[in-house]
Amino acid sequence: MFLLPVSFSINADYFFLQFTIPIDNGDSVKNAEADSQRTLYPYVTGTSIVAIKYKDGVLMASDMGGSYGSTLRYKNIERMKAIGKHSLLGASGEISDFQEILRYLDELVLNDNMWDDGNSLGPKEVHNYLTRVMYNRRNKFNPLWNTLVLGGVKNGESYLGMVSMIGVSFEDNHVATGFGNHLARPILRDEWHADLSFEDGVKLLEKCMRVLLYRDRSAINKLQIAKITEEGVTVSQPYSLKTFWEFKAFNNPTAGAEGSW
Amino acid sequence: MFRNQYDTDVTTWSPTGRLFQVEYAMEAVKQGSAAIGLRSRSHVVLASVNKAQSELSSHQRKIFKVDDHIGVAIAGLTADGRVLSRYMRSESINHSFTYESPLPVGRLVVRLADKAQVCTQRSWKRPYGVGLLVGGLDESGAHLYYNCPSGNYFEYQAFAIGSRSQAAKTYLERRFESFNESSREDLIKDAILAIRETLQGETLKSSLCTVSVLGVDEPFHFLDQESIQKVIDTFEKVPEEEEDGGEAEAEAAAAPTEQGGAGDQDVAPMEM
DSSP, X not given: OOOEEOOOXXXXXXXXXXXXXXXXXXXXXXXXXXXXXXXXXXXXXXXXXXXXXXXXXEEEEEEOOEEETTEEEXXXXXXXXXXXXXXXXXXXXXXXXXXXXXXHHHHHHHHHHHHOSSOOOOHHHHHHHHHHHHHXXXXXXXXXXXXXXXXEEETTEEEEEEEOTTOOEEEOSEEEOTHHHHHHHHHHHHHOOTTOOHHHHHHHHHHHHHHHHHHOTTOOSOEEEEEEETTEEEEOOOBOOOOOOOOHHHHSTTTTSTTOO | OOOOTTOSOTTOOOTTSOOHHHHHHHHHHHHSOOEEEEEOSSEEEEEEEOOBSSTTSOBOOOEEEEETTEEEEEEEOHHHHHHHHHHHHHHHHHHHHHHSXXXXXXXXXXXXXXXXXXXXXXXXXXXXXXXXXXXXXXXXEEEEEEEOTTSOEEEOSEEEESTTHHHHHHHHHHHGGGGGGOOHHHHHHHXXXXXXXXHTTSOOOGGGEEEEEEXXXXXXXXXXXXXXXXXXXXXXXXXXXXXXHTTTSOOOSSOOTTSOTTTOOOOSOOOO
């Protein structure tokens, strides 16, 4: 294999030295990085996560879809996982990077348990650890392509925070990722209040998820709601939301323009 | 413990299963001036005797702040102690940076102990010649640990190390059962009284000792000379008499509720 150097290619976000290896795979010559590979774009992605603090802790909702570009390819992906005793992590973005993060956290929790000394990692510690990881990867131009939501309860205090793929991190009473920021958070800003009951919290989340279902093309109608309280984490069984399509305007959509669709 | 043919190397066992170099390192701790630590449920007090090389020089620093919630008092080779304090500060701040929460003392102490153990098992190293009294706070409350040059560590309610520490230990042994419930002020007073025991008759002055406190809602800090002197004044009003009347006599003179449960023996008229 001989490597033919090509000049620098400057793209919108990054530039790198490309070498061409003459492999003919039908359509184009493959390019190989001179150094190790970096994340350039996501492949299998999850869409929004929405989470709120409520009376007993934190509620988080996500659908179970994994899109492969515009194809809704995987319909059984759990995008929320319990971390240790006190935390719940939800992720949108690249699913394989989420799995990698789960492996990091597994190791973290394992080491924490091995101390066996009565101290344990709370949601604040996990959130900050993740912030460090995400920010460091971003600095190496090799991001983990996720937006993470970290919720938890420890010693009676609820915690809810978010970290983006570039390491931006903050806490709030309600958070959402991706499309959720645009569609769900306005609803939450109006209707969230402190000390929501469990039922009210679920209703509020379902309202947000329904809007996302109608308007986000990568959302599917199969969602899970996870709850974390002082007692621990429970992730619900997947279920569907009822949708309504009988709006009058949908009945005869071409009423005003015969022949169109 | 005398010179023998198994004590040249830290990696040489004696036939009776002892590592003499490690034991000699522990002797070095006994040569340093006294350091004392005690804890209650919510506070830890570390105190030390200020020893100066000569009248011309200043005294050695023996108590170091590791973090807002951890302090350490050392006895032995102060240079080794300084290096280990720097290590502890580094570990503590790295943890704070990554997890934005304080490093649990228990975990710091284990890392310290593991570091000391390495030096007992490498032929090109020597054990650290310093004993560390690590006091700190974590989720489960206040803790006091003693780290040995051997790599062992123990948790204590109260402890004293360094020269003439046996006198302080005797004093503490009499009183330790009440420490858990002690108030902050009583804990400080007990620390200073224990320091006094190590002075063997020398008059206790605030310039002779350093006292530090940390507790729930109280970050680690040193007490200034004035505050220390005030505490000393409460029991050193009449030096000759008080020396005897202090602990030995069962006087229930003061006995207010602020004292610990073991029936404090203080004679000096307290400001009530």
